[in-house]
Amino acid sequence: MSGVRKVKRVLVLGSGGREHAIGWAFKNAGCEVSFYPGNAGTKLEGKNLNISEAELLSGNILGEFDLVIPGSEDFLVKGIADGRINVFGPDSAGARLEGSKCFAKLFMEKYNIPTARFQIARNKVQLVDALKSFTPPYVIKADGLAQGKGVIIEDNFSNAVENGSKLMDGTLIPGVSGPVVVGEFLKGWELSAIAIVSGRKFALLPFTRDYKRVFTGNKGPNTGGMGAYGPVEINQKLVEKIRTIFDKTLFGLEKEGIYYKGFLYIGLMIVDEEPYVLEYNVRLGDPETEVIVAMEPEKFVGNVLKAFNNEDFEEYKSSKFAVDVVVASEGYPESPRKGQKIVIENIENSEKEGNILFYAGVKEQNGELVVSGGRVLHSVGIDNELGKAREKAYKNIQNIHFEGMFYRDDIAL
Helix, strand or coil, rough: HHHHHHHCCCEEECCHHHHHHHHHHHHHHEEEEEEEECCCCCCCCCCCCCCHHHHHHHHHHHHCCCCEEEECCCHCCCCCCCCCEEEEECCCCHHHHHCCCCHHCCCHHHCCCEECCCCEEEEEHHHHHHHCCCCCCCEEEEEECCCCEEEEEEHHHHHHHHHHHHHCCCCCCCCCCCCCCEEEECEEEEEEEEEECCCCCEEEECCEEEEEEEEEEEEEECCCCCCCCCCCCCCCCHHHHHHHHHHHHHHHHHHHCCCCCCEEEEEEEECCEEEEEEEEEECCCHHHHHHHHHHHHHHHHHHHHHCCCCCCCCCCCCCCEEEEEEECCCCCCCCCCCEEEEEEECCHHHHHEEEEEECEEEEEEECCEEEECCCEEEEEEEEHHHHHHHHHHHHHHHCCCCCCCCCCCCCCC
16 A cells, blocks of 8 residues: 555544544554544544644644544534645535535536435425425425434424424424425435545445434434445446446536545435435445445555545455444433443454454443443444354344443344
8 A cells, every 4th residue: 555655643533433443444554543532442543632622623733644534524514624635525615515405405406416306495484385395205304414313204294394393493403403405205225325535536435235213124213323234236337327426426516616535425315226316425424434444444545545645546346245233322312321331241353253343432431431422332243245244243242231232133134
């Protein structure tokens, strides 16, 4: 990997399993890795910076690193990449693709990118009018960032009006208000398509599938993701259609005067072999990252470094399968229970056997691990066969113990 010589000090921004996975891969590639703010697991891979966000953004700390990788979209929307060549991510103008659902939908319409039919509503009257032009189930999305919770799917018209109004006035989700996108419900199957991007050049990472609903059998509310697996094999015709969507997106960004670098995640709904864009994310997905990184850590790091250094980077096929099962705390996603002691047994040398544990909502307190978030741990299994990778992921969960833990038992089935 030619890029490793140029990049030694890496900073990963965020505190979840995605950030742990990114840091793990870069550490294994010989880099010195730091995290902000990190978690109890990222400390195993490097150093957690003990500073405030204001210090991070205003001081010279970011300049001390050869490469900064924002895990979370928050940092990018706030402009952490603006004017900084060492940050591998889009500037705040490019980050609007994720930061504003209204901007993203209007952008797709302008550049002829396939997406569900939609209308934008800025008040209750517009919301009622918009909903009348669609048939149930009704789909309503918050314009701004909502940590994966800003989507309402309602069969009942009155409930859609009530909850949509609450979403606009800020009473449904604390801190989330403003216009909403009312859209057509698409029936198909979901696919996560993520690419490494440098300007107009891009290379698709292995396709993955994410499981959003909290309970087995796709029941319960939407979450940030309860598990994922990859690679998902799809036919070449569909791959080419997805490549066209990325190409049109990067063409449109260039036309808007936006130079895009970093990761571009396109959430797709495949309807009768046609891909439609559900959403853009301007960073790696979570839990997709844990799967992508675990499959081929060296190839992942190598291509990120090449794209960062403006060298040629390439798509790669994974020779292995990976399955990530999220272990969550009771009450997730609405109000997860926190503070329980976590006991993890028998995971020494498990990486050699194709098991990895990435930490998410875990902190260290008085020398013990305790639950600090809704998604607590990611149990990842890796193998040449999907079924065996799945077995490993679930077997590893037997070594995890804390009160109120739960997980879906149908990931990758």
